[in-house]
Amino acid sequence: LTLLDIANDSIxxxxxxxxxxxxxxxxxxxxxxxxxxxxxxxxxxxxxSRGMGLRILAGRHTGSSYTSDLTPEGVRQLVAQAIELAAxxxxxxxxxxxxxxxxxxxxxxxxxxxxxxxxxxxxxxxxIARAAEAAALQFDPRITNSDGGSFDSHLGRRVFANSRxxxxxxxxxxxxxxxxxxxxxxxxxxxDYWYHSARRFADLEKPDYIGRRAAERTLRRLGxxxxxxxxxxxxxxxRVARSMMGHIFEAIEGRSVYRQSTFLAGKxxxxxxxxxxxxxxxxxxxxxFGSQPFDDEGIPTRRTTVIENGVLKSYLLNTYSARKLGxxxxxxxxxxxxxxxxxxxxxxxxxxxxxxxxxxIASIPNGFYVTELIGSGVNIATGDYSRGAAGLxxxxxxxxxxxxxxxxxxxxQQMLMTMEVANDLEFRGSxxxxxxxxxxxxxxxx
Amino acid sequence: xxxxxxxxxxxxxxRSQDLEAYLAEALSQGGDYADIYFEYLxxxxxxxxxxIVKSATxxxxxxxxxxxxxxxxxxxxxxxxxxxxxxxxxxxxxxCIASGPAKVDKSALHEGARRNLYPVLTAPNELxxxxxxxxxxxxxxxxxxxxxxxxxxxxxxxxSLRHVLxxxxxxxxxxxxQPMARLNVSALAREGNGSPQSGYSGGGGRVELDFFLNEKxxxxxxxxxxxxxxxxxxxxxxxxxxxxxxxxxxxxxVLLHExxxxxxxxxxxxxxxxxxxxxxxxxxxxxxxxxxxxxxxxxxRGSxxxxxxxxxxxxxxxxxxxxxxxxxQDQLSSRITKTAPTGSGRRESYEHIPMPRMTNTFMLAxxxxxxxxxxxxxxGLYCANFGGGQVDxxxxxxxxxxxxxxLIEGGKLTRPVRNATLIGNGPEALKYVSMVxxxxxxxxxxxxxxxxxxxxxVGVGIPTVKIDRMTVGGTA
Numbered sequence: 001l002t003l004l005d006i007a008n009d010s011i012x013x014x015x016x017x018x019x020x021x022x023x024x025x026x027x028x029x030x031x032x033x034x035x036x037x038x039x040x041x042x043x044x045x046x047x048x049s050r051g052m053g054l055r056i057l058a059g060r061h062t063g064s065s066y067t068s069d070l071t072p073e074g075v076r077q078l079v080a081q082a083i084e085l086a087a088x089x090x091x092x093x094x095x096x097x098x099x100x101x102x103x104x105x106x107x108x109x110x111x112x113x114x115x116x117x118x119x120x121x122x123x124x125x126x127x128i129a130r131a132a133e134a135a136a137l138q139f140d141p142r143i144t145n146s147d148g149g150s151f152d153s154h155l156g157r158r159v160f161a162n163s164r165x166x167x168x169x170x171x172x173x174x175x176x177x178x179x180x181x182x183x184x185x186x187x188x189x190x191x192d193y194w195y196h197s198a199r200r201f202a203d204l205e206k207p208d209y210i211g212r213r214a215a216e217r218t219l220r221r222l223g224x225x226x227x228x229x230x231x232x233x234x235x236x237x238x239r240v241a242r243s244m245m246g247h248i249f250e251a252i253e254g255r256s257v258y259r260q261s262t263f264l265a266g267k268x269x270x271x272x273x274x275x276x277x278x279x280x281x282x283x284x285x286x287x288x289f290g291s292q293p294f295d296d297e298g299i300p301t302r303r304t305t306v307i308e309n310g311v312l313k314s315y316l317l318n319t320y321s322a323r324k325l326g327x328x329x330x331x332x333x334x335x336x337x338x339x340x341x342x343x344x345x346x347x348x349x350x351x352x353x354x355x356x357x358x359x360x361i362a363s364i365p366n367g368f369y370v371t372e373l374i375g376s377g378v379n380i381a382t383g384d385y386s387r388g389a390a391g392l393x394x395x396x397x398x399x400x401x402x403x404x405x406x407x408x409x410x411x412x413q414q415m416l417m418t419m420e421v422a423n424d425l426e427f428r429g430s431x432x433x434x435x436x437x438x439x440x441x442x443x444x445x446x
Numbered sequence: 447x448x449x450x451x452x453x454x455x456x457x458x459x460x461r462s463q464d465l466e467a468y469l470a471e472a473l474s475q476g477g478d479y480a481d482i483y484f485e486y487l488x489x490x491x492x493x494x495x496x497x498i499v500k501s502a503t504x505x506x507x508x509x510x511x512x513x514x515x516x517x518x519x520x521x522x523x524x525x526x527x528x529x530x531x532x533x534x535x536x537x538x539x540x541x542c543i544a545s546g547p548a549k550v551d552k553s554a555l556h557e558g559a560r561r562n563l564y565p566v567l568t569a570p571n572e573l574x575x576x577x578x579x580x581x582x583x584x585x586x587x588x589x590x591x592x593x594x595x596x597x598x599x600x601x602x603x604x605x606s607l608r609h610v611l612x613x614x615x616x617x618x619x620x621x622x623x624q625p626m627a628r629l630n631v632s633a634l635a636r637e638g639n640g641s642p643q644s645g646y647s648g649g650g651g652r653v654e655l656d657f658f659l660n661e662k663x664x665x666x667x668x669x670x671x672x673x674x675x676x677x678x679x680x681x682x683x684x685x686x687x688x689x690x691x692x693x694x695x696x697x698x699x700v701l702l703h704e705x706x707x708x709x710x711x712x713x714x715x716x717x718x719x720x721x722x723x724x725x726x727x728x729x730x731x732x733x734x735x736x737x738x739x740x741x742x743x744x745x746x747r748g749s750x751x752x753x754x755x756x757x758x759x760x761x762x763x764x765x766x767x768x769x770x771x772x773x774x775q776d777q778l779s780s781r782i783t784k785t786a787p788t789g790s791g792r793r794e795s796y797e798h799i800p801m802p803r804m805t806n807t808f809m810l811a812x813x814x815x816x817x818x819x820x821x822x823x824x825x826g827l828y829c830a831n832f833g834g835g836q837v838d839x840x841x842x843x844x845x846x847x848x849x850x851x852x853l854i855e856g857g858k859l860t861r862p863v864r865n866a867t868l869i870g871n872g873p874e875a876l877k878y879v880s881m882v883x884x885x886x887x888x889x890x891x892x893x894x895x896x897x898x899x900x901x902x903x904v905g906v907g908i909p910t911v912k913i914d915r916m917t918v919g920g921t922a
Contacts, residue, residue: 037717043799044543045522047536051507066505068526081504088575090498145718147840182719182840189721191840224841226917229687259496259598261634263641340501374836375845377867377919381634381642386684386867386919388836388845405843407867407919409686444686444869444919 003028004169006070007161010054013079015163019056019086021097023162025296025337026052026070030155032122036129037148038137044126053338054078058086060095066338094323095340097297102319102329103166104300106293110170111286114200117153117173125151128177128207135211136181142222143215147180147191149207166298174289175201179214183222190221192372196428199287217371220392224404227393227445233367234408234441235360235394238424240370241433245348247412248279249431250380252306253343254321254332263383263413264312272312273416276353279307281316283331283346290347290430297333297341304330310417318343349432353421357435360422362397368443369394370408383412389443407444415441449557452621453609454484458528462555465613468512469552471537473615476546477514477521479781481614481755482537484510484528485796490571491604492579494586499579504571509796512536516544518782522799555613558620559758563744563751564652569625570605573655578603581629581655585664589633592672595679597642598634601668603627612756614777620756625652626747626903628891631667635675643681645674646849649890651747662890674831674850677862684851684866684920690826691868691916692819692854695887697832699908702737703807703895704835704844705872706730710764710772711790711802711897712779714839721842721872722770730770731876734812737765739774741789741805747891748806748905755791755800762788764807765876776802794900801897808907812882816910819881821857827918828852828859829868842872867919875916883910 001009007024014022030048034041052075053066063085067078133149153175161167178195194214196205236244256262264272273279283291283301294300297319305313317325318333318341334344361369370391377386390404415438422435454460465482472480490504510533511524521543523536570578585601605627613619630648647670649662658664693701706722714720722730731737741750741759750759755777763771773779776791779802792803820828828851835846847867852859888907895904 041519041543043520043522045799046539047522047524047797049509049524049526049797051526053505062501064501064503066503066507068507068509077506085492085502085504085575088492088499088579089502090500092498092500095500147717147719189719189840191719191838221841259634260636261598261642261644338505339503372838374838374843375847375867375869376834376836377845377847377865379644379865381644382864383641384865386847386865386921388843388867388869388919390838390841390843404841405869405871405917407686407845407869407917409684409866409919409921442686442919442921444917446688446917 003157003159004161004167006075007159008167010075010079011161011163014054014056014082017079017083019058019083021057021163022054023097024054025335026159027337028157032125033150033152034126034129035148035150036133037146039130039134041126042148051337052078054082055338055340056082056086057095060091060093061086061089062095062340063089064338094320097162097164098299098319098329100164103164103298104294105168106284106300109286110291110293112199112291113171113173116201117175118155120153120201125153132177132179132207132211135208136179136215139212139215140219142183142185142219143181144184145182147182149179152176160296160298162298168294168298170293173199175204177204177207177210179211181215181218183218185222188222190218192217192221221390221402224390224402226405227403227443229443229445231440231442233364234438235367235369236436237369237371238426238433238435240373241436242431243373244436245350245431245433247378249345249348252315254315254317254325255343256380257315258321258324262380267312270312271310273307273310274418275310277307277310277421278351280351281306281346281348285347288347288427288430290345295331295333296335299329299331299333301331301346316343316345345430347427347430349425350421350434352423352425352434354423357422357424360435360437361394361399364394365396367394368403369399385410385412385415408441409444410441449619452611453486453623454611462619466552466555468533468537469613469615471534472512472514472541473550474548475541476544476549477516477541478550479515479615480513481612482510482512483754483796484611486609487606488571489606491602492582493600493602494582495600497586510536511796512540513799514540514543515778519543520778520799524796550615553615553617555619556617558618558752558756561751563742563749564625566625566652566654568654569607570627570655571607577655581658581664585629585631585668588665588668589631589672592669593635593676595635595637596633596672596675597636600632602630610754612754614756618756620752622751627653629658629664629667631671633671633675635679637679643675643678645671647671648892651745651891652749653745677850681862681864683922684863685827685918685922686920687917688915689918690823691913692823692826692828693908693911694828694830695883695885695908695910697889697906698829699808699889699906700832700835700846702809702908703804703906704837704846705870705875706737706765707804707807708837709839709842709872710774712773712775713802715773716779716783720839725770726772728770729768730873731765731768732879733768734882735765735768735876735879736810738810739764739804739807743806746806746905747893747903750805753789753791754793757787757789757791759789759805774802774804776800792902794902798900801900803897803902804895804904806888806905808886808888809909811884811886811909814881814883816883816885819883819910819912820854820859822881823854824856826854828854837872843869844872845869863920869917869919878914879911880914881912885909
């Protein structure tokens with residue numbers, strides 16, 4: 001029995017048990033991970049697992065269930081559990097599967113799966129983790145310790161089918177390498193990391209490079225001090241700038257929009273960001289982590305311009321949130337294996353600008369170059385922004401001493417309206433942003 | 447109850463000699479130690495949003511994890527299929543972390559000490575849905591009725607029943623039945639065209655459904671969520687920079703979790719990567735501070751009869767009168783450092799390798815009257831409620847975000863302020879504690895702690911505490 005057979009069987013059983021519609025997701029994965037610390041293997045983990053989820057509609061009542069047991073008995077129980085729950089949910093006029101004409105799968109090869117990851121031998125994976133850590137440890141005598149080097153790989157298969165005749169599946173592969181060294185100066189200890197991940201092993205950055213970058217990042221944090229409280233221009237390096245994309249996504253995803261729990265609800269067609277700011281979601285770019293041939297409701301993924309030249313052009317929507325807002329799905333349905341679909345993004349990015357990061361830094365007489373943000377102090381309903389930060393102080397256009405144990409605060413509204421984007425856009429995951437320049441934020445320190 | 451009547455023995459015809467055989471397979475390549483962990487987890491959840499029951503989900507996951515330790519190396523494999531062939535295969539894969547002839551003598555399994563900190567006869571998920579759904583409906587209605595400015599309410603109830611079984615090559619065999627239930631309410635309020643403000647409340651624990659009918663009712667959580675959202679409508683900008691900070695009792699104990707708790711987990715300390723490494727016996731807090739991690743409090747969200755490595759949980763003193771006393775151990779760290787186990791080895795599921803984790807972390811009560819603490823502050827910030835926090839273990843810097851706080855002006859709470867992040871450094875922050883209240887309170891039972899990609903339920907608690915210096919991340 002293939003996974004698709006099992007999925008279709010559960011749908012058939014659900015329909016004969018009284019469901020009017022059903023959708024089934026099955027995910028199967030094989031994982032390998034190795035951590036090396038101070039040159040010795042610390043952990044090796046390997047396993048494969050499967051999970052299956054069912055969502056049924058009985059009229060406009062929904063019920064959901066999941067199981068890790070894909071045997072006939074497990075599937076029977078899965079169906080019974082979903083059917084049972086539909087009796088308890090309320091009739092919801094917006095709960096319905098997509099229209100027949102909306103289903104489909106991209107025909108282009110998205111290159112989500114690469115055989116070279118599957119063929120990689122354990123000994124090679126261990127060697128990569130070891131090499132990444134070794135490069136970090138050898139980089140500088142102030143690197144005195146390590147949280148290790150690691151290599152991870154994952155092979156997956158995802159199946160989705162529903163009672164409207166859609167059935168699709170795709171495989172995916174993933175591999176990643178990272179290093180996390182610790183540097184010491186007197187009593188002060190600092191840690192940072194660097195990593196890379198790719199769908200093809202051939203595209204994975206070399207472990208020595210990862211280790212050296214990790215070491216450089218760690219070393220530049222040494223000697224960090226707390227600065228005085230002040231309002232200054234702030235720069236987010238790309239790794240930090242990506243977190244802004246997470247906030248923008250939360251503010252424009254369908255559920256928070258129809259619940260009016262975002263500061264961008266009701267702002268379609270309005271200017272919400274500065275001139276030259278373009279935010280794109282694209283689930284169709286071959287080889288990238290945010291790509292998939294169809295979304296988690298069976299609708300083909302696409303490219304959506306979310307913000308164009310500062311104007312909010314589109315939200316990101318699944319079928320339910322689209323119906324609530326009187327709009328069409330943008331092919332952004334996302335779910336684990338079960339439950340009502342939520343909204344997810346594809347490759348969600350901020351288009352590059354023209355100036356280099358160096359030019360932006362050079363324009364600042366006194367400011368803060370942020371290399372790390374911690375904490376969750378962002379309120380999407382109000383736009384209030386306040387997070388813990390570490391980085392380097394900018395004096396007369398140059399990066400100088402390290403700074404830590406400070407906060408940066410402002411509002412997302414103002415950050416979007418005033419930010420400038422550098423030209424260094426690079427995809428290292430499904431969310432990407434270039435270096436960002438924010439003309440004024442409050443740095444909280446001494 | 448003995449092993450033969452236990453959940454896994456009864457449901458999967460698992461015998462003690464089967465476990466011994468799997469452990470022998472796991473040690474066949476020369477490992478020093480092995481353990482095997484079975485988990486069966488049934489969950490259900492239901493949620494009301496926009497005044498209708500929009501979603502309800504239930505399901506089961508089941509699996510087994512096998513771990514082998516060789517020196518400081520760990521091999522781990524798991525399977526979601528409990529057939530003997532698949533378990534043996536997982537044992538073989540994990541075994542390969544070692545290479546050599548088997549060297550551990552096979553030891554017969556003995557059932558470990560048993561007790562019951564959460565004697566829940568009927569777990570909530572063993573009842574029908576209607577009773578549980580009623581909690582959600584009551585919470586939703588009460589939150590909407592709290593104030594006409596509340597325009598969105600979401601109420602969610604979720605519960606689970608987890609059966610675990612652990613056997614290891616030291617001969618320990620233990621098992622546990624772990625119920626959990628939680629009710630959450632979130633509310634959004636708006637005044638005119640102003641921006642929406644949110645309020646959140648929730649709680650639960652390893653309790654029966656009665657807890658929500660008699661002790662903490664849906665209306666209790668609903669009023670609290672509504673109250674917070676309404677308070678925020680009049681919030682002013684938070685201050686920026688160093689300030690006197692007073693933490694209210696209860697959930698603000700998340701400060702301890704971030705500032706010291708994670709830094710005292712033995713894995714980081716054994717490796718020398720924690721800001722607290724090598725500091726046992728040193729002064730890391732004001733002498734008013736005694737911090738405990740206690741997995742044995744009845745019915746609490748963070749409590750465990752046995753940890754996920756089969757060790758009995760206990761009450762561990764982390765900081766005593768300001769002096770660092772001990773770390774939280776898992777099996778691996780206590781083996782390597784030859785330290786007694788602390789019952790702190792936890793894992794998210796059978797797919798995960800155990801790590802040292804917190805259970806319920808709190809500060810003992812002091813002697814000050816909470817009102818006197820506030821009166822002693824001329825200018826400062828009073829934090830009544832927090833969102834989450836985070837810590838950088840190595841530098842010791844930690845943050846937490848204050849979701850409900852007030853300015854203190856002339857010894858009185860005046861205006862509420864907008865959400866702000868507070869930041870400090872672990873080994874330093876508690877040195878500035880100058881007053882500790884007599885009002886220790888544990889949180890309502892909502893904590894989820896994340897570490898290296900694994901989430902586990904935890905509790906926190908703290909009395910009213912005055913900290914003379916901490917950086918507040920506002921804009922004013």
